[in-house]
Every structure is written in C-alpha cells, then in structure tokens.
Amino acid sequence: MIEDAARGPSLTRSSPKLGASWSPRPRPGVVDVAVAVVAVGLGATVGISLTAETRTQFDGNGGIAIFAGNVTGLVGTYLALVMVLLVSRIPWVERVLGQDGLLRWHRRLAAWPILLIAAHAFLLTIGYAQAARSGILHEVGTLVSGFAYMAIATVAFVIMMLIGAVSVRAVRSRMKRESWWALHLFMYLALALAFAHEVVLGPSFVGHPLTRFVWSVAWAATAGVVIVCRFGIPIVRSVRHRLVVAEVRPEASGVVSIHLKGRHLDRLSVSGGQFFEWRFLRRGMWWQAHPFSVSATARSNAGSLRLTVKNVGDFTAALAAVPVGTRVAIEGPYGAFTAHAQRRQRVLLVAGGIGVTAVRGVLEDLPAGCEPVVVLRASDAGSLALGDEVAALVERHHGTVHELVGSREAVPVEAIGALVADLKERDAYVAGPEGFVEAVVEFLSRAGVPVKSIHSEIYAL
Amino acid sequence: MNRSFLAVAGAVGGLLGVLGLNSAATKNAASGGSIAVPTSPRPTASASTGSPGAVTGTSIGSGGASSGGTSGGGSSALSGSAGTEVVTGTRESFSYGQMSIQVTLTSGKVTALRVVGMTELDAFSTQIADTAIPTLEREVLAAQSTKVHGVSGATYTTEAYLQSVQSVLDKTHAG
Numbered sequence: 001m002i003e004d005a006a007r008g009p010s011l012t013r014s015s016p017k018l019g020a021s022w023s024p025r026p027r028p029g030v031v032d033v034a035v036a037v038v039a040v041g042l043g044a045t046v047g048i049s050l051t052a053e054t055r056t057q058f059d060g061n062g063g064i065a066i067f068a069g070n071v072t073g074l075v076g077t078y079l080a081l082v083m084v085l086l087v088s089r090i091p092w093v094e095r096v097l098g099q100d101g102l103l104r105w106h107r108r109l110a111a112w113p114i115l116l117i118a119a120h121a122f123l124l125t126i127g128y129a130q131a132a133r134s135g136i137l138h139e140v141g142t143l144v145s146g147f148a149y150m151a152i153a154t155v156a157f158v159i160m161m162l163i164g165a166v167s168v169r170a171v172r173s174r175m176k177r178e179s180w181w182a183l184h185l186f187m188y189l190a191l192a193l194a195f196a197h198e199v200v201l202g203p204s205f206v207g208h209p210l211t212r213f214v215w216s217v218a219w220a221a222t223a224g225v226v227i228v229c230r231f232g233i234p235i236v237r238s239v240r241h242r243l244v245v246a247e248v249r250p251e252a253s254g255v256v257s258i259h260l261k262g263r264h265l266d267r268l269s270v271s272g273g274q275f276f277e278w279r280f281l282r283r284g285m286w287w288q289a290h291p292f293s294v295s296a297t298a299r300s301n302a303g304s305l306r307l308t309v310k311n312v313g314d315f316t317a318a319l320a321a322v323p324v325g326t327r328v329a330i331e332g333p334y335g336a337f338t339a340h341a342q343r344r345q346r347v348l349l350v351a352g353g354i355g356v357t358a359v360r361g362v363l364e365d366l367p368a369g370c371e372p373v374v375v376l377r378a379s380d381a382g383s384l385a386l387g388d389e390v391a392a393l394v395e396r397h398h399g400t401v402h403e404l405v406g407s408r409e410a411v412p413v414e415a416i417g418a419l420v421a422d423l424k425e426r427d428a429y430v431a432g433p434e435g436f437v438e439a440v441v442e443f444l445s446r447a448g449v450p451v452k453s454i455h456s457e458i459y460a461l
Numbered sequence: 462m463n464r465s466f467l468a469v470a471g472a473v474g475g476l477l478g479v480l481g482l483n484s485a486a487t488k489n490a491a492s493g494g495s496i497a498v499p500t501s502p503r504p505t506a507s508a509s510t511g512s513p514g515a516v517t518g519t520s521i522g523s524g525g526a527s528s529g530g531t532s533g534g535g536s537s538a539l540s541g542s543a544g545t546e547v548v549t550g551t552r553e554s555f556s557y558g559q560m561s562i563q564v565t566l567t568s569g570k571v572t573a574l575r576v577v578g579m580t581e582l583d584a585f586s587t588q589i590a591d592t593a594i595p596t597l598e599r600e601v602l603a604a605q606s607t608k609v610h611g612v613s614g615a616t617y618t619t620e621a622y623l624q625s626v627q628s629v630l631d632k633t634h635a636g
Binding site for chain 1: 463464467468469470471472473474475476477478479480483592615616617
C-alpha cells in the first residue's frame with residue numbers, strides 16, 4: 001500500500017557521511033507505529049459509536065436512523081482528523097512517505113469523511129423527524145435551533161458540503177488550482193466549528209467523561225501538530241536562515257536558477273532531491289508558496305541554496321524577474337526522493353523536463369559505486385537544463401548520460417529499455433511531470449524492476 | 462502489505478477493545494455497581510404513543526398513570542388547605558422521549574417540581590434537562606400556573622413539561 005522511501009537493510013556506503021546538513025535518515029518504523037495508532041483509533045471510534053446507545057433506544061421510532069446517523073458522524077469526523085494529520089507535514093512521517101505519498105493518501109481518503117458526514121446529517125434529520133413524528137423540513141428547524149452548538153455545526157456542515165461539491169473532479173478542473181486550494185482550507189474552520197456539537201450532544205460522549213476527554217485531547221493534539229509543523233517549524237527556519245535572493249540566472253529556454261544566500265545554511269538539513277515550498281516576500285507574491293526542488297544544496301553551490309524553475313505560468317514568469325535582495329520564507333525540506341531511498345547499489349535516474357532538478361540533487365548525494373545511468377528527457381534540445389552539471393556528476397561516478405530529445409511519439413518511454421542493459425538490477429529514480437512519471441514507472445515495473453526499488457517525484461504544473 | 466495488515470489488525474483490536482471494556486462495564490453495573498441513573502423507572506421509548514406535538518395531554522397508557530407509592534398516598538391524605546402533597550403528573554411524550562413531572566404542593570401552592578421517569582431516545586434529552594427544564598421550573602414556580610413563556614427552541618419539551626404539570630393542577634385545584 002504505502003510506498004516506502006527506505007526499508008530493509010540499509011546499504012553500506014562510504015559516502016556521503018550523513019552529517020548535520022543532510023536530511024535525517026527516514027525511519028519506516030515511525031510510519032508503522034503511526035498506521036497502527038490511527039487504525040486502533042478508528043476501531044475504537046467505531047466501537048464507542050456502536051455502544052453509545054441502548055437496545056431500547058434502538059427500538060424506538062427513528063432509532064435505527066439515529067443510530068446510523070451517530071455512527072456515520074463519528075467515523076466520518078475521525079477520518080477527517082486523519083485527513084488533517086496526513087497533510088500536517090509531521091517530519092518523521094513525511095521523511096518516509098514523502099509529501100506526494102501523503103497527499104496521495106489524503107486524496108484517496110477525501111471522499112469518505114464528506115460522504116459519511118453528509119449521511120450523518122441526513123440520517124439524523126430523518127431519524128428525529130420519525131421520533132417526533134414531524135416533517136423533515138420542520139425537523140431541520142428544530143435540530144438547528146433547538147440544541148446547543150447546532151447552529152455553528154450547521155454552518156460547518158454547509159462549508160464541508162460546499163468544499164465537497166467544488167472538489168468533484170468536473171467542478172475542480174474548471175477552477176484555478178490556487179483558488180480551489182485556498183477554498184479547501186476552510187475545512188479547518190468547519191472542523192473547529194463542528195467540534196462543540198460532537199462532545200456536547202454526541203451520545204458517545206454525553207455521560208462518558210473518559211471518551212469525551214480522549215476525543216478532545218486527540219483533536220487538541222492534532223491542532224497542535226498542525227500549528228507546530230505547518231507554522232512553527234517553517235517560521236523558525238525562515239527566521240533563522242534568513243534567505244535572500246542573491247542571483248537569478250537563465251539556464252535554458254524558459255528555465256531560470258535562483259541562488260539564495262542565508263545564515264547558518266550548513267545547519268539547514270536538506271538532501272539532494274528534496275524540495276521546499278518557497279514564499280517570495282514581495283508584493284503580489286508573498287501570499288503563495290510554491291514547491292520547487294533544490295537543484296543544488298549549499299554543500300555544492302558555494303554556500304548558497306539554488307532552485308531551478310521552469311516558466312509554466314504567471315507565477316514562474318514573475319520569478320524570472322524577482323529582484324536580488326528579495327527575502328524568501330521556506331517550508332520544508334520535504335520529499336523522500338533522496339539518496340536515502342536507495343536499496344540497491346546501482347541506479348538509473350530518469351528526468352522528464354524540469355524533473356532534472358531533483359535528479360541532479362540525488363546524483364550529488366549518491367554514494368560511490370552507484371554507476372548511474374541518467375536519462376534526460378526533453379521535447380526540444382533548447383529546454384534541456386543543467387545538462388553540463390549532470391554530465392560532470394555522472395563522470396565523477398563513472399556513469400553514463402543519455403539525452404532523449406523529441407516528441408513523445410518519436411521517443412517513447414520504452415526507449416529507456418534499450419539504454420540500460422541491467423535495468424532489473426538497478427534502483428530507479430524517476431522525476432518529471434505526472435504523465436511522464438506514470439508512464440516510466442509503469443514501463444519499469446513491466447520490465448521487472450521491483451516496486452520498492454522505483455522512487456518517483458511528480459512535478460505538478 | 463505489511464502496513465495493510467497493521468492497519469486491519471489495529472482497527473479490529475481497537476474495536477474489540479472498546480466492545481470488551483463496554484461489556485465489562487455493563488456487567489459491573491448489572492452486578493450491583495450503582496451507576497448514577499438519574500431517573501426511576503425507565504419504560505421503553507417504544508411505548509410512546511402520543512403525538513409529541515399534541516397539547517391535548519392524553520395521559521399515556523397505563524404506565525404513565527402509575528406514579529408510584531410516593532405520590533399516591535400523599536395526594537389523597539393531604540388535599541386540604543394546609544400541608545404538603547406530592548403529586549405526579551401524567552407521562553407526556555415529547556420529540557425525543559417521555560417524561561412526567563412530580564409537583565409538590567404546600568398549602569395549595571406549587572413549591573417544588575421534579576422530573577421523574579424521563580426516558581430519552583438519546584443524549585439530546587440530557588441536553589434538554591440541563592438547559593430547558595430549570596428554566597421551566599423557575600417559570601412555573603413564579604407564575605404558579607402553566608401560563609408561562611416557556612423555552613423557545615425547546616418547544617416539545619416545554620409542551621410536555623407544562624402538560625404534565627397542568628394535569629396535577631387540574632387534579633388538585635379544580636378537581
């Protein structure tokens with residue numbers, strides 16, 4: 001299910017020595033424990049919702065709908081808590097699964113809490129209408145106005161359903177990515193507003209001080225994790241390292257590198273292939289953070305951090321013109337696409353387009369003896385970026401570089417097979433746009449590379 | 462695969478753990494441990510027959526009238542101008558359950574009100590008991606009648622409460 005960045009015996013390697021400036025080695029055991037804890041929580045949640053009501057209540061008018069409504073509500077809310085944790089960027093977990101792995105699970109799970117909470121509201125309205133022998137609409141009024149915290153819970157419900165509606169693929173694809181993302185943050189508000197009615201009215205909590213306490217602590221802890229990991233750590237790092245744009249340099253057609261100077265960069269733990277969410281503190285830009293790979297760490301770039309960006313839209317176009325001296329705030333580093341993930345001695349690295357930035361970063365950290373085969377894919381020769389650097393690093397490792405230039409039809413991903421004789425014996429690192437990465441990963445697994453030896457990083461436009 | 466197993470095992474473990482604790486607690490309670498259950502006899506909610514909105518105050522079934530020993534003796538003996546009598550009103554259905562009100566009359570004046578035999582469909586009624594009922598009690602004591610404002614947002618509860626009180630007042634004053 002969940003892909004590992006690193007599992008099993010670690011390879012003995014002479015270099016790199018993992019010092020303070022590399023990101024810490026991922027510990028998959030942390031994720032095992034986290035999965036177990038979350039699963040026990042889910043089981044317990046189902047348990048307290050099933051046992052909250054007595055047999056007699058079940059037999060009453062509307063009892064079945066009320067029972068089902070309470071179960072769906074509690075389980076849906078618990079899954080919402082898991083959703084929040086999945087995107088809370090807990091460093092120990094993120095390091096193992098990678099931001100994209102966590103987001104994938106967040107996305108896979110997303111429909112469940114929404115549907116269960118919708119069922120919760122629907123079933124309880126039906127159930128209480130039956131119990132009161134009143135009409136549905138009348139009962140909606142009674143429920144919303146008659147009980148403590150139900151008004152704000154209703155606001156929360158409306159927010160959740162609106163977010164659910166705009167997240168349906170057909171609607172979402174018509175929205176700007178940033179607008180949708182900003183809108184869906186209101187889910188935090190909705191969850192906070194819904195909390196009071198859960199513990200004050202929920203049959204699993206009324207008269208059960210222990211479950212009420214545990215539930216409250218779980219939510220408070222989740223809020224704490226979000227505040228620390230999504231705000232605390234990034235703010236501390238940004239203030240501490242005080243990154244400033246030192247130079248903007250064109251690399252290829254539509255590709256620029258931005259060099260950042262800062263303080264104590266030797267103490268900023270980042271591995272090649274990881275990325276930050278960068279926030280350029282300028283008017284019109286400060287409010288959005290964008291993910292870009294570190295294309296050179298301070299270790300290899302004369303003490304400055306470098307990101308390399310392809311012009312794909314308004315924001316990236318503006319970045320090419322960002323003035324020297326602009327302050328930059330960071331969230332990260334994130335990503336499990338690092339040399340830590342390596343399971344077998346020899347490696348294949350495949351970069352589609354701007355994916356070369358991550359591949360270059362990994363290449364920098366790979367140990368001696370990895371005999372890398374690097375495949376750089378671009379639609380035209382002019383857009384191949386960082387080719388010289390990659391060539392120099394590959395030479396150092398006694399590997400080979402292949403450039404595949406041309407349209408997808410002219411150069412299909414299957415062309416990689418002809419370039420690497422010992423494909424099955426290698427670990428594969430694949431970075432690039434989604435369609436490219438998916439095609440390459442599919443090709444590699446068909447060619448016999450084990451899933452656990454395929455490491456990928458997808459660049460969203 | 463490893464983690465799928467962990468997830469399934471964890472979820473089953475958590476579920477069984479709660480179910481186990483729950484049945485243990487129930488056994489404890491059954492074997493004499495007195496868990497504070499606030500109300501006396503708890504007829505099943507399914508016994509509710511009256512329409513909750515009905516203000517006509519049909520006394521519900523035989524169970525409703527059986528107000529127990531405390532009220533019965535008192536009401537007949539002390540229905541004079543002096544002394545205290547305790548009378549239990551009719552059992553009334555409201556949206557989420559049933560309740561009846563025990564009224565204490567001293568020299569013909571309502572001096573205390575108590576909810577007895579409340580059955581609830583779920584925890585919502587606990588909420589009601591916490592909020593609406595103290596208000597209703599205060600209002601009835603002040604007005605010495607059921608012509609009170611009631612609690613807005615708890616219409617059914619108000620109706621059931623006042624109806625049960627009225628049944629006592631009808632019996633003792635008018636009758």
